[in-house]
Amino acid sequence: MRLTRYTDYAMRVLLYLGARPEKLCSIAEVSRAYGISQNHLMKVVNDLVRAGYLESVRGRSGGIRLARAAAQINVGGVIRHTEGGFDLVDCGSCVIAPACGLTGALHEALAAFMAVLDGYTLEGLLARKMDLRALLAPEVGPN
Secondary structure, rough: OOOOHHHHHHHHHHHHHHOOOOOOEOOOHHHHHOOOHHHHHHHHHOOOOOOOOOOOOOOOOOOEEEEEOHOOEEEHHHHHHOOOOOOOOOOOOOOOHOOHHHHHHHHHHHHHHHHHOOEEEEEHHHHHHHHHHHOOOOOOOOO
16 A cells, blocks of 8 residues: 555644644745645645645744644544545456455455554654654744
């Protein structure tokens, strides 16, 4: 199973903000920390705001932050939201689909994969929050 870059970026944003719950962060700051495109992050952040995972504060002192506690953000839910679909193979157009057991096996494997992710919250992924903060970028001021 391979997740999309979109999902990867969504999880990175959530982890970054979860490691800094006391402050508003900018998309540019997150972009610099990971060395990824600010334009791509804008799209991801807008989607996460619309979905209720993030809160956006406009204005000169604005930024983004988690819209709810990290303990209330389920990793499986985020993955389901950001991934367009989970069809591992295209069984719909296959001539042997009616008699093939692969479809069922893949659905079972995907259900197990998602069950594991459903067992995690963002808070659980942030167990080493201070280490994450140090790796992403040292603080440069009280902001």
